[in-house]
Amino acid sequence: MAAQTLAGDIARDTQDILARLGVAPNRRLDGALEARSPITGEAIGRVDAGGAASTKAAIACADAAFLVWRNVPAPRRGELVRLFGEELRRAKSELAALVTIEAGKIRSEGLGEVQEMIDICDFAVGLSRQLYGLTLATERPGHRMMETWHPLGVAGVITSFNFPVAVWAWNAAIALVCGNSLVWKPSEKTPLTALATETLFERAVARFGSAPDGLSIVVQGGREVGGALVEDPRVRLVSATGSTAMGRAIAPRLAQRFARTIFELGGNNAAVVCPSASLDLAVRAIAFAAMGTAGQRCTTLRRLFVHETVYDDLMARLRAAFTAVSVGDPREDATLVGPLIDEDAYGAMRRALDDARMAGGVVVGGERALADRFPAAFYARPALVAMPEQTAIVKQETFAPILYVMKYRDFDEAMRLQNEVAHGLSSSIFTNDMREAERFLSAEGSDCGIANVNIGPSGAEIGGAFGGEKDSGGGREAGSDSWKAYMRRATNTINYSEELPLAQGVAFDVPQNGT
Known part of the structure; x- marks a missing residue:
């Protein structure tokens, strides 16, 4: 009632x-x-x-x-x-x-x-x-x-x-x-x-x-x-x-x-967390990027590559954030995650999580929420998924709050994983190493239309051109x-002289007056 x-x-x-x-x-x-x-x-x-x-x-x-x-x-x-x-x-x-x-x-x-x-x-x-x-x-x-x-x-x-x-x-x-x-x-x-x-x-x-x-x-x-x-x-x-x-x-x-x-x-956006990164800053940025708008932004963070030396620490912090985030009526001030747009979106989320589990993923969250209060609506807890590797489901964009997290060992591996998906919309890196930041922004780095350093993959400021490469359009x-x-x-050319020289030195002199 x-x-x-x-x-x-x-x-x-x-x-x-x-x-x-x-x-x-x-x-x-x-x-x-x-x-x-x-x-x-x-x-x-x-x-x-x-x-x-x-x-x-x-x-x-x-x-x-x-x-x-x-x-x-x-x-x-x-x-x-x-x-x-x-x-x-x-x-x-x-x-x-x-x-x-x-x-x-x-x-x-x-x-x-x-x-x-x-x-x-x-x-x-x-x-x-x-x-x-x-x-x-x-x-x-x-x-x-x-x-x-x-x-x-x-x-x-x-x-x-x-x-x-x-x-x-x-x-x-x-x-x-x-x-x-x-x-x-x-x-x-x-x-x-x-x-x-x-x-x-x-x-x-x-x-x-x-x-x-x-x-x-x-x-x-x-x-x-x-x-x-x-x-x-x-x-x-x-x-x-x-x-x-x-x-x-x-x-x-x-x-x-x-x-x-x-x-x-579409966008299957990634972030890389390097050994020198500020984890406090990274957690705040990742939380909004992955869970904001209930994961229904084209720039939503969907893949996270974390260096093995900081992986355990960061995952513990992310589990706490994903568990604590408030899901509910978006009109209420305390709410940070609202509903998915409809039942089809929720169904796609559930299927993706099932595929991730079958591929060895460990899922925290992802369950339906508030069904007793809103039986005709589709709220879901954001899902944090520890994946053993970048599998087929990770390479597929799912328009829902799912974050797949994977370890990496060296920077070249991180760049390869970042770029080996079909989409190329947005990306980010968390590092205090200037060389890593500059390589990420270079021709051999991110292949996305948006590449950010020490912020999430958002491209919301209207002063910059927004858009992506590859399957992102x-x-x-x-x-x-x-x-x-x-x-x-x-392109306009105006001749204000009495002569008519042709470009590239071409000569084309037609006899005039019968001569």
Whole structure:
């Protein structure tokens, strides 16, 4: 009865939050796509879901908006993003609470996700005055060579449940200041956060006053919606976050029409703990990296290689941390680990642990939690698994709080083990030995898109480019020069002389005037 009462409360809380955010009731009550909270497993709302036809209509609207938006000066485009950042600041607590309810993140992580949205807006506003090209040296006298950057077109954004709003913002803020329009397909598991974000963006547009209709459109639904985005030639760029299997399925279809892609796929991330490491620091970093977001981050720490001289000490500390961590309702301040997103995620975790045991692994934790309080939800104790070696299950990404720990003897062995998985998203090393740190960051070290020293494998700061190599997709989002993926480059040569020298000394003199 208590669980049923809480389920009713969470549904009412959700509708109250949506109302405070200004989401109209007719946009969230009667649709065919049902939203469920992983906190209780119960339904919390419904939204309209579309198909291929409605998605194509949205793309047509976004394409028309692009034709107008591309001619708006970039600093003016930045003003819209600035206003959106203001709306996010005002609504931070409500949107974060909705992220917690719909994605199951603890409160501080929900707030952190919205802060990422605010931060990328700030970054993009500055970027709107720095979309620079180069002036290039030319071998021809009386000539100037340069490059210019132009808006690309409609950007399709496909996001996953684990970062239901931040990843869209990484793409949207940059794409908008670059002069593009957007069509966003959010995860079917988190439709309400997308609806709320759309409402906040519409509020910014209204304050801006002169943005074209259809500049950013949300299309809710399943594979049919995603397929329409992938197939439509008007969608010049597709940024897709999800599994490697999803990336393999859509990559050939996008390549067939030469579409631009930004793939942010899986990650089987590792850390190396060296003999000189500060174990106090390492334990704190590993605890969040392995257990935060209930192990449902693409940068979650899943493999840990520990030097044999510090292995026993570190394992004792990790067992204590994994045993003591609080699992529960993510809305409660004491909770550090919330629920898995659904039953399928829990099932995958159980199967992985069974495989690890069969391969000689010793498991601490991993059992289902709070089933009596939340029978329709799926909470699990984080699992610490001592493995004899890096077996097949260790090389496979399981989107759950499982940390496989293995010994290593020398640094070269650690690097080989770190790199011998299919994914290449994120990595870290804990060491106070400068040579080890520099080798880890060198060409012969980590083969990941993110390589950190004395912190976990997180890549959350938006100032850096986020993304990975190999089966992690190769895409880059957020900071650094990731903006170039959202624009097309033109190389320009201007002849301001009366002569016409050809490059490389080529001579091609056509007789003129009959001579």
